[in-house]
Amino acid sequence: MKEKAAGITAKKSNQQVIISWADGHTSHYPFGLLRAACPCASCRGGHENMGSEPDPEVFDVVTIDSPATHLETIKAVGSYAIMIVWEDGHDYGIYNWHYLRALCPCDECRGG
Numbered sequence: 001m002k003e004k005a006a007g008i009t010a011k012k013s014n015q016q017v018i019i020s021w022a023d024g025h026t027s028h029y030p031f032g033l034l035r036a037a038c039p040c041a042s043c044r045g046g047h048e049n050m051g052s053e054p055d056p057e058v059f060d061v062v063t064i065d066s067p068a069t070h071l072e073t074i075k076a077v078g079s080y081a082i083m084i085v086w087e088d089g090h091d092y093g094i095y096n097w098h099y100l101r102a103l104c105p106c107d108e109c110r111g112g
Contacts, residue, residue, distance in 0.1 A: 003097040008082065010074055017074070017084075019100060027104040031071050032063030034084060037103050040092035054103045059110070 004022040011018065015031040037058040041047050044055075063069050067087035075083045081096040101109075 003101045005082075005097055005100070008074065010071055012071065015069070015071075017071070021101065025104075025108075027100070027106065027109070029100075029103065029105065032061070032069045033058065033103070033105060034071075034095070035069045035086060035090075036061035036063055038084075038090070038093040039095060039099055042092060052098055052102075054099060058103070059105060 005019050006022045007020040009018045010016075017029045017031070017034060019027045019029070021027065037054045038044075039050070039054070041050060044050055068090065070087035072085040072087050075085065077083050077094050077096075081094045082100075083091060083094050085091040095103075104110075
């Protein structure tokens, strides 16, 4: 199964979360992208906008350096997801493996 994380590292020095996938792929997520793509109902504009895929517009969002884009910690959610706690206190988004793999910003995954 390609959507199974094998390892997760948060690098605060360069503001990236790095996920090594079971299929050998590695994804590098800028903190700003992860925050812009927060999958919680509040950030997505309500439950009716919830979906298993990230909105394509998140790849074009420009985020500013603020507590909203500073990762405090990552917590495991069972064996299927992570929850990110941001320095501004936001911690509602549950990023499951499918969602994170669809969010991978690399050229191979983005089709470019």
